[in-house]
Amino acid sequence: MNKKRKVTLKYLAPFMVILLLICQMTYVYAATTISNGYTKKTILDKTCYIYQTDSSKESVDLSVYPTGSKQTLNNMILSNKNLTLTAKTNSNFMEYGQDAVAFYGFAYANGKLYYNGKLIPNNDPTKITLDSRLVSLVYKNNGSVLIDRLKYNGTDTVKSAITNAKFIVSGSRALLINGVDKFSTYGNDDGWPNESHDRTMLGIKNDNKTFLLVVAKSITGKEGVKIMKELGAYNAILLDGGGASQMYINGTGTVVGSSGTYYGTALIAYKN
Template sequence: MGLKLLTSNSKRQLSMSVSQPVSAVNLSAQSPNAAEGNIKADKKSGKETELPPVYSPNSTYVVGNMIIDKKTGRAIEAPPGYNPNSLVVGNVIINKETKEIIAPKPGPLDLQHDVSKIIPKGYTRATFNGLDVHVFVTNTKKHKVSVSLGNKEHVAEEFTSMVDSDTLVMINGSLFGGKPHEKYYSETYGPFAINGHIYEPPGDYKINYDYPVFAYKNDENNNEIAYVGFLDEYTFKNEIAPSAKFVIGGTHTLLVNGQKQVEGHDKAVNPKGVAPRTMLGIREDGSLILVVVDGKNLNGEVFITTEGNKVSGRSGISLYEGAEIMKNLGCIHAINLDGGGSSRMYYNGRVVSKPTDPGRPIGSTVIVKIKETEE
């Protein structure tokens, strides 16, 4: 079954984008007098008091947790995965020739680099420009993913009240509208369906097809696939929703067929503005990636990440940075969901993100649960 992507430029040709190589760092250019990492020095004399076994002040120096030979610039002692053909960029180890990431150094993964080959299944707390990023990668054999409108019809609900006893991971979903005390309240603006059942907004609300969708289903070989793009009413109700596990609307597409493509409802969300973000993507192996990027408190206080970094002047990321993050996580399709004060992630019994508006009710969610029988 094909999908007609009704973008603002319906004739646009989609093509695979090529990842840009990561800039390499010349380790031999580091200061030979550096004393950092696991070296301790006497405050008065400046002499080292505790040194790694292979450290020698005449022939080596330290960069992070690596011991480097002064003459060759090669690491003598390094984290697993490092070899003479490797370089360190940020907090990852890079192959000199291919520029591929071999292994992470200790600490949060930096999502400004391609981490698609080292990001593990399950939950990972990463970082992007000093902001905490919460990532969950599903295992198609172990996890099942769906969407929910909560327990009450046409009412936004407190986020954790939407957690079931078997919920492993949950993020907020679509944009929603109205006020909880009004007679009619739309829990989602864009197209929304669960196992073929289409959500029809109440009262005067109508499904808004200006919002793109993320449609998740199995193909003829029972592989998990997704479509990301814009739909008209006929395509949504007759071609996509009937066979989909779920369809959820977002504000903008981020990646389509591996290509960065930020298109959507600019009046609802400014793609260049920065805010906390919630994003959903899929990789070629069928695994889904759920992402929440933290931001700054609404009252203007400086936000401090879990690593203790102070972030001032930034309250999150732009959608173009969101596309970069999802690309670096290995997604081929990705969409931006509701963000700002709505962005939050629940994992393993608690909210692990830091919502800027923790009391805000939520209209819909994306949920990950453990399959009863592992495939």
């Protein structure tokens, strides 16, 4: 390589870096745009049922019905019965049947902690035996989000998680944490997240817009990450799926899934 060519490359390098950054920014801004409210959209060849909240007018909370009191999704409500509910999806893993285990993992709503379908007295996590496979998304009252495998042996992350928490929901895997793909770090330690199934997911954007998502055409967790990125999610979690996946829209009814399924937990969007 002659001297003249070396000098040329030296001065071109900064411009090449800038061009690469512009391309990356362009990719981010090319993400699929969705309107607030309910949308049915094909993303990456998958049929997606999406409800995105208007963060200035709507919020999301968790509805909890312990084992023995499960409800169909259309009948599930929040503790404040005067709220106008706009959309609902299934959330925690559960067993099928009205009298079966209502849900697995942590659930926290209205200041009460639940685990594996039961209310935890005094919110004391030492009264339970943890299943370390499940991941929880903690949504704080200030809008901040934590996704982690909660535990109390060694480091007590349960007590810190429920402090100033609005709700906690549990799923099989984190998809995105602070914009970074977390799903790929788990490997193949559990088959279900890596298999193709209908999926229910929760995504939260940087501007606190929250979207409930059901993908009716079977996808893997890895494909779920791609869809969440395409929708602009910053934090996202993989919830129950398969035959449990369902979305209910106020004024429309069930748009995907079986309306006869009984649940112990549901994510519900409502008007402030």
